[in-house]
Amino acid sequence: MKKLIGVLLIVFVTMLTGCNKEPAPQDRFAAYIKLWNEQKFDQMYDYLSSSAKKSISKKEFTSRYEKIYQDLQITGLKVNFKKPKKDKKADGGKTSYSFNAKMNSVAGPISFSYKANLKEEEKDNKKNWYIDWNTGFIFPKMEKGDKIGLSTISPERGEIVDRNGNGLAVNGDVLEVGVVPGKMGDKKAQVVGQLAKLLDIPTKQIEQELGASWVKPGLFVPLRKIPLDDRKLVNQLMSIQSVTTKDVPARIYPYKEAAAQLVGYVGSITADDLKKLESKGYTAQDLVGKRGLEQVFDEQLKGQTGVKITIKKKDGSEDVLAEKPVENGKTVKLTIDAELQASLYDEMKGDAGSSAAMNPMTGETLALVSSPSFDPNQASLGFSASEWKALQDNKKMPLTTRFKQTYAPGSVMKPITASIALENKAITPGQSIAINGLKWQKSKSWGGYYVTRVHEASPVNLEKAFIYSDNIYFAQAALKIGRTTFIDGLKKFGFEKEWDYAFPLEKPTIGSLGSEISLADSGYGQGQIQMNIVNLMAAYTPLVNSGNMIKPILLASDKKSQVLQEKVMTPDAAATIGPMLRKVVTDPGGTARAANIPGYPLAGKTGTAEIKQKQGELGTQNGWFIAYNPQKPNLMIAMMVENVEKSGGSKVPVEKVTKVFKMWK
Known part of the structure; x- marks a missing residue:
């Protein structure tokens, strides 16, 4: 009996010792890495040391990671930490481990290595290991106060040409027509009325544009774009007080109605378009083919937007994290004879x-x-409301x-x-x-x-x-x-x-x-x-x-x-x-x-x-x-x-x- 009691006592003491065993730092860091790979940023914060938490709140920590990963379109995140076979706890309750991080971004792959410092702290009468986090965990060259920069370079859209190289859809310029409010003087109502008639825009719409919060007396307020070759309209507009124009880039269709159904046209991307195309690198600023060959070959014509991700330093310098060079769209050459x-x-x-x-x-x-x-x-x-209605009501169905x-x-x-x-x-x-x-x-x-x-x-x-x-x-x-x-x-x-x-x-x-x-x-x-x-x-x-x-x-x-x-x-x-x-x-x-x-x-x-x-x-x-x-x-x-x-x-x-x-x- 005494022998049995002795054995049970040994087992109990062993179990008690196991329960009181302090967590190993490598296990704690492995758990942190797992949460990071799962992008559970709010739970990651609980692993931060006391000093780290003083530098950033949980809300700031979580939102910063989420915003950066969302803005940079981070995918395929993989943070690797090779756990040592034996715990080698450093003296003084400190240790460090190296890890590697890889991810894909809107500007291409990003990878880095970094060293994490852990310290042992007592919280709620329990000792545990915590990460001495800093901004270098996001990206190594990032320091407190630095910001992430994301810049894009739009590609030049590829042209559509006929068998002889004649342009059916080319890149050119149009006139953007607008007014400088401060130059209207006391003739605002008269100017608005003239513009509404010539540009086929409702008076209310022009007044809304002029009443926007950003508008100032000396600023140019754009109202509509018109073709450069519409000289009669241009002359009429330029005779109006306060009206001004400027050349802006646009898609031009030299053969106009003759090839409209074949070539199609481009327009601003819609929310529905973006849902379908965002995964292919399209952004809210892109133009997309709306019909015809502009739509059929849109991805080929569009090219690839150049993207650069940088760390903007407090002193004005930049460190490049990732960069994808711009690729202009490809020309689509047809067997069509444009003159025929x-x-x-x-x-x-x-x-x-x-x-x-x-x-x-x-x-x-x-x-x-x-x-x-x-x-x-x-x-x-962009058709005006009356132009669109005329096309829709035309019994010969020109669309x-x-x-x-x-x-x-x-x-x-x-x-x-x-x-x-x-x-x-x-x-x-x-x-x-x-x-x-x-x-x-x-x-x-x-x-x-x-x-x-x-x-x-x-x-x-x-x-x-x-x-x-x-x-x-x-x-x-x-x-x-x-x-x-x-x-x-x-x-x-x-x-x-x-x-x-x-x-x-x-x-x-x-x-x-x-x-x-x-x-x-x-x-x-x-x-x-x-x-x-x-x-x-x-x-x-x-x-x-x-x-x-x-x-x-x-x-x-x-x-x-x-x-x-x-x-x-x-x-x-x-x-x-x-x-x-x-x-x-x-x-x-x-x-x-x-x-x-x-x-x-x-x-x-x-x-x-x-x-x-x-x-x-x-x-x-x-x-x-x-x-x-x-x-x-x-x-x-x-x-x-x-x-x-x-x-x-x-x-x-x-x-x-x-x-x-x-x-x-």
């Missing part, structure tokens, strides 16, 4: 529609036009990018149908079929629905069907092909696929083709068939490339003459259809006879797509025309003009496209 782009836009004369040009041998997009349009210079500087949208192609679809039919032997070129009258239906099961045509002819072969654009012939061809084979053939042309193209396009679609009527209508480009103008041009490239469809490209750096789909037409089909499209232009009865240019042989196809809810009612019509020179196939032009039902149908785009060919042949 302008010619096509001008020829559309404000009609609603789209136009495009391509080199069908290389796939280079030479023009992408949407009409009507808007001035991207004014968009970038719509039509060349990216899909539409029913009408009869420009017929060469696609013909190639599928020829490949699957649903038709033969020389075979004539009897078609009587201007309307036709397969059977009485179609009820009151008929396929109609404009020109009466019988019998009709493939060549005549192209010349007269015979809907009935191609409707019958689609039915002979059959739904499944027709869909498979269309998919070879890129239908129902997302296209790898620098400007995001709506994909061409087929629709359900759930009935004989929808299949027949799709054969001549109605039904639910939808294409955009880039798809259409690509679909015609096999005619000059032995049946291979060439990939359309927009960037000058893209490889030229890429085959998007081999033998999308058989070589025989391409060789058959091409000369027939030439006849569409040369034959006296051809629907594109107005495009016959002496000495410059064009081949092409017209189309009129009807937009209506049901047969028998009057709807709107979109007129199409696509043409190229088969002897020198380096330029293909396509155009779609909306609402041509009262102005000549497809004759409208035929005449416009022909004028452009005459200028560029």
Whole structure:
């Protein structure tokens, strides 16, 4: 029994001794490091020595770390302390340990080594080890009274240029218009009224700007930015007492409305933009692409902001902590010919529609036009409320990018149908079929629905069907092909696929083709068939490339003459259809006879797509025309003009496209 009691006593004393064992300094410092890595700054403060706490309060300690880490965008913090295997407590209750810190910042990586001094102190009748903290723990060269400096250098935005180096989006200057309040004298109301009218700004807004807390009589108060070339407005403004202007940097769009939908414009970053882009280095001061290629290639054009983090010393000197050099944005060079782009836009004369040009041998997009349009210079500087309302209320929808949208192609679809039919032997070129009258239906099961045509002819072969654009012939061809084979053939042309193209396009679609009527209508480009103008041009490239469809490209750096789909037409089909499209232009009865240019042989196809809810009612019509020179196939032009039902149908785009060919042949 005595022996058992002795053993228990030894165990109890051992446990008591263990409970009273003083904390090891290395364990205390390791715990502090752990909290630091977790950025639990308020808990870190509890580890500070009494003398350290006298130099900084808990609130100041916590907020200082939090602000510095937030402002410098500190991530990936990793503080390392290698604990010694044995405690080597220094005499006099003092010891020290070295540690390493690494982190990423907005200006790049920061790393340092530092020595921490610990001292043993008694608090609440208990001894423990505490860190003798100082500002060197934040950054070693930082001393009491020093401040952290964060400076940025904005990159120069990359320009967007055409194939010849002509600027489509460039860096330049605009005029910032404002007033010096002290120079208005007793004519303030008169000046404000004149400025409100000329700058299209509400009077109340100008008064608010003039009433801002920072405004002083001799200071320039900016009101609006205007283009340098608006000389009439500049002269009117400069005649007003107290008005002054100054040149400020801005994005300039030399081709204005002609390329607005393609190039887009830049504007101030919004709070929503910043949420999405902050992780990519964007700041509240940045401009961002708002639409078009300015938006698509924004990160490439923007470049990288230069950032420098410094410790600002009390004597005015600086120590650099981290620095990321500025990287200017990269130039984006397009395959576009800006002058051809302008010619096509001008020829559309404000009609609603789209136009495009391509080199069908290389796939280079030479023009992408949407009409009507808007001035991207004014968009970038900021539309006034009345200017924005006028754009929104315009029935022709100038803010719509039509060349990216899909539409029913009408009869420009017929060469696609013909190639599928020829490949699957649903038709033969020389075979004539009897078609009587201007309307036709397969059977009485179609009820009151008929396929109609404009020109009466019988019998009709493939060549005549192209010349007269015979809907009935191609409707019958689609039915002979059959739904499944027709869909498979269309998919070879890129239908129902997302296209790898620098400007995001709506994909061409087929629709359900759930009935004989929808299949027949799709054969001549109605039904639910939808294409955009880039798809259409690509679909015609096999005619000059032995049946291979060439990939359309927009960037000058893209490889030229890429085959998007081999033998999308058989070589025989391409060789058959091409000369027939030439006849569409040369034959006296051809629907594109107005495009016959002496000495410059064009081949092409017209189309009129009807937009209506049901047969028998009057709807709107979109007129199409696509043409190229088969002897020198380096330029293909396509155009779609909306609402041509009262102005000549497809004759409208035929005449416009022909004028452009005459200028560029």
